[in-house]
Amino acid sequence: MHVFGELVKLRAMGPSDAEALWRWNHDPVVMRWMHENYAQPLERTRAWLxxxxxxxxxxxLFGIETLAGQTLIGLIVLRDAEPELGCAKMDIYIGEKDHWGKGYGTDAVRTVCRYGFDKMRLHKISLTVVAANERAQRAYEKVGFVVEGRLRSCFRRDGEWFDELTMGLLEGELR
Ligand SMILES: CC(C)(COP(=O)(O)OP(=O)(O)OC[C@H]1O[C@@H](n2cnc3c(N)ncnc32)[C@H](O)[C@@H]1OP(=O)(O)O)[C@@H](O)C(=O)NCCC(=O)NCCS
Known part of the structure; x- marks a missing residue:
């Protein structure tokens, strides 16, 4: 079943998305503030899907498609949901860089959180973000996430250490 936001549609991903996913995962600009995996061939990405x-x-796991162009631009995940606590974690990235800064990320986060609270009956959604990744923090804050903690010096990029922030959104706080 597809989940619709104002700008994006969230839909299941499959093997035909392998090429895009592989390209995003090997793009250092996209992966700058994300934990990287070791390089792998396209066939492994396809096999994973x-x-x-x-x-x-x-x-x-949802692929993020633009409603206007019906193009796959990224993915978003709700994981580790626990029925007893109603808590889950969220990860997102938009792999098509020319689509950054146009509201798609914010809309995808809002849409998946609405899905989590309404359909999955979650109570809380959490995430971590590198403190220097201001664009992502801004997108999260716009839908209502607040900073709950700072994990010192736990992300390394180009020889430099960065803090990570934990952010959380409670049911009823979604904007
Ligand atoms: C983070 C990401 C999901 C955000 O999605 P997006 O579609 O680019 O973001 P949006 O356009 O919805 O919103 C971005 C907001 O940040 C603001 N912004 C952009 N660059 C910024 C910067 N350097 N500092 C502060 N704010 C910034 C924008 O102005 C916008 O806010 P506004 O609507 O109030 O003007 C996307 O850029 C992305 O996937 N980046 C690469 C991977 C990544 O960082 N993933 C998150 C890991 S935690």
């Missing part, structure tokens, strides 16, 4: 377990309560 083929073999990953189906979407379920504890592990939901």
């Amino acid at each position: 083929e073999e990953r377990p189906r979407n379920e309560y504890g592990n939901v």
Whole structure:
């Protein structure tokens, strides 16, 4: 089932998305503030999409498509949901850099959080973000996330250490 925002549609991902995913994961500009995996061939990315377990309560992966152009531009994940606590974690990235700064990220975050609270009956959604990644923080703050903590010096890029922030959004705080 597709989930619609104002600017984006969230939809399931499959093997035909492998090329885009592989390209984003090997783009140093896209991956600048994200934890990188080791390099892998396109076939491994395709196999991962083929073999990953189906979407379920504890592990939901959506591709982000623009509503206007119906182009796949990124992905968003709700993971580690716990039914007893109603807590889950969120990750997002927009791999098509020419689509940054146009509101797609904010809309995708808002849409997946609405899905988490309304459909999955979550109570809280959390994430971590590198403190220097101001664009991402701004997108999260716009939908209502607040900073809850600072993890000192735990992300390394180009020989420099950065802090990470933990952010959280409670049911009822979504804007
Ligand atoms: C982070 C990301 C998801 C945000 O999505 P996006 O579509 O680019 O963001 P939006 O256009 O919805 O909103 C960005 C906001 O940040 C602001 N912004 C942009 N650059 C900024 C900067 N350097 N400092 C502060 N704010 C900035 C924009 O002005 C906008 O706010 P506004 O609407 O109040 O003007 C996307 O840029 C991305 O995937 N980046 C690379 C990977 C990444 O960092 N992922 C997150 C890891 S935690």
